[in-house]
Amino acid sequence: MHQYYVYILASKIRGTLYIGITNDLQRRVYEHKTGIKKGFTQKYGVSQLVYFEFFQAVNEAIGREKNLKKWKRDWKIKLIEEKNKWRLGLARDWYDDILVD
Numbered sequence: 001m002h003q004y005y006v007y008i009l010a011s012k013i014r015g016t017l018y019i020g021i022t023n024d025l026q027r028r029v030y031e032h033k034t035g036i037k038k039g040f041t042q043k044y045g046v047s048q049l050v051y052f053e054f055f056q057a058v059n060e061a062i063g064r065e066k067n068l069k070k071w072k073r074d075w076k077i078k079l080i081e082e083k084n085k086w087r088l089g090l091a092r093d094w095y096d097d098i099l100v101d
Helices: 025-034 040-044 058-070 073-083
Strands: 004-010 017-022 048-055
Touching: 004 025, 004 058, 004 073, 017 025, 017 040, 017 058, 017 073, 025 048, 048 058, 048 073
Parallel strands: none
Antiparallel strands: 004 017, 004 048
16 A cells, blocks of 8 residues: 655744655655755755645645645645644654754
8 A cells, every 4th residue: 555645844833834745754754854855945944744644646645735835825824723723843753863843
């Protein structure tokens, strides 16, 4: 069985947002947090996992990611706050070897 995640990262509360897709959420968030992958999230300090959805079909995950990227910022924030009211870093307890949010 395959698994895919569409996820949203934030730099801080009401900060910069990033939407991505992966088949290994824990690994991908670790890459964002440690800056292993250079790019947007490293440049803007976007590393707090604030939202994610799970899919079994990659085409559904890709479609959802594309759809979310078209949304207005306020809609994205509302989606996050509906599932994660306090906008906590959902991955804050995943890693012992790095400083986490």
